[in-house]
Amino acid sequence: xxxxxxxxxxxxxxxxxxxxxxxxxxxxxxxxxxxxxxxxxxxxxxxxxxxxxxxxxxxxxxxxxxxxxxxxxxxxxxxxxxxxxxxxxxxxxxxxxxxxxxxxxxxxxxxxxxxxxxxxxxxxxxxxxxxxxxxxxxxxxxxxxxxxxxxxxxxxxxxxxxxxxxxxxxxxxxxxxxxxxxxxxxxxxxxx
Amino acid sequence: xxxxxxxxxxxxxxxxxxxxxxxxxxxxxxxxxxxxxxxxxxxxxxxxxxxxxxxxxxxxxxxxxxxxxxxxxxxxxxxxxxxxxxxxxxxxxxxxxxxxxxxxxxxxxxxxxxxxxxxxxxxxxxxxxxxxxxxxxxxxxxxx
Numbered sequence: 001x002x003x004x005x006x007x008x009x010x011x012x013x014x015x016x017x018x019x020x021x022x023x024x025x026x027x028x029x030x031x032x033x034x035x036x037x038x039x040x041x042x043x044x045x046x047x048x049x050x051x052x053x054x055x056x057x058x059x060x061x062x063x064x065x066x067x068x069x070x071x072x073x074x075x076x077x078x079x080x081x082x083x084x085x086x087x088x089x090x091x092x093x094x095x096x097x098x099x100x101x102x103x104x105x106x107x108x109x110x111x112x113x114x115x116x117x118x119x120x121x122x123x124x125x126x127x128x129x130x131x132x133x134x135x136x137x138x139x140x141x142x143x144x145x146x147x148x149x150x151x152x153x154x155x156x157x158x159x160x161x162x163x164x165x166x167x168x169x170x171x172x173x174x175x176x177x178x179x180x181x182x183x184x185x186x187x188x189x190x191x192x
Numbered sequence: 193x194x195x196x197x198x199x200x201x202x203x204x205x206x207x208x209x210x211x212x213x214x215x216x217x218x219x220x221x222x223x224x225x226x227x228x229x230x231x232x233x234x235x236x237x238x239x240x241x242x243x244x245x246x247x248x249x250x251x252x253x254x255x256x257x258x259x260x261x262x263x264x265x266x267x268x269x270x271x272x273x274x275x276x277x278x279x280x281x282x283x284x285x286x287x288x289x290x291x292x293x294x295x296x297x298x299x300x301x302x303x304x305x306x307x308x309x310x311x312x313x314x315x316x317x318x319x320x321x322x323x324x325x326x327x328x329x330x331x332x333x334x335x336x
Contacts, residue, residue: 017296017334017336018335019320019321019333020333021323021330021332023328023329024328025329027329032326032329033326034326035312037321038322054321072333073298074269076255076267076269078255079256079269079300118217120217137284162283165284166284169284192259
């Protein structure tokens with residue numbers, strides 16, 4: 001056997017593995033898209049259960065199904081971590097104290113954290129569109145730190161809670177700049 | 193030491209991320225699961241933190257589920273090898289980049305904040321293909 005033939009066989013063997021990709025429906029029905037690119041080009045998957053199979057010979061789009069996904073990916077899907085759950089606390093204007101009416105929400109978040117296999121919590125602070133960007137970044141972070149400290153005081157491990165601030169980047173209710181909007185002055189507790 | 197430098201130091205420590213290298217956390221693990229990290233093998237159980245360049249392996253009876261710090265969910269079926277090539281995520285701007293490679297086996301993905309903020313900032317590779325992710329759920333497998 002020539003050296004070229006040996007090299008060709010090695011190349012073929014290396015390229016022999018096959019890839020299968022299937023787009024799944026979204027939990028909330030949003031439209032999504034996945035682009036699968038290989039040496040033969042791009043294939044866009046944009047419908048639930050749209051799939052593509054690639055092997056050494058061809059790249060072939062196909063229609064997969066819930067049954068096929070269950071058969072081939074049941075174990076991987078069963079191992080999926082629990083989805084995040086969000087709890088929203090509100091804050092008085094310009095302050096970092098939790099509003100009284102948000103205390104019950106804090107209790108609900110604590111119950112959810114306790115029900116999870118691993119404690120893992122993100123605390124994300126937000127402001128309304130009153131004030132400058134840097135000021136709002138600092139205030140959002142302060143609000144998050146306040147809630148983080150409260151969670152730790154209520155028994156959550158300090159290394160399981162991370163705080164961050166999003167400033168006014170992600171208003172719950174879009175408003176023009178300068179509008180005081182109570183629904184935007186908030187902290188989200190993301191239980192993961 | 194005077195009070196001012198102490199306060200400054202406390203501030204610096206408080207603003208550092210708690211786990212600079214941490215990019216995610218194992219939430220579910222069953223059967224044989226291990227992580228190759230810098231030449232060593234790390235045992236895996238729920239709560240184990242994952243780091244960039246970790247190689248996650250499952251045995252014939254193994255499955256594992258990981259939540260990344262951008263909220264992406266990755267889970268592996270049996271006989272799988274997943275390389276967490278690189279991961280960067282800014283929790284304030286949600287900008288970031290995430291590359292992972294499924295060398296073999298089966299993987300289920302729910303993309304997170306990185307893919308939502310910047311289309312194509314999250315990529316999943318297989319030996320022959322690249323998947324560009326735009327806020328989506330999908331499954332991928334690699335067979336020998």
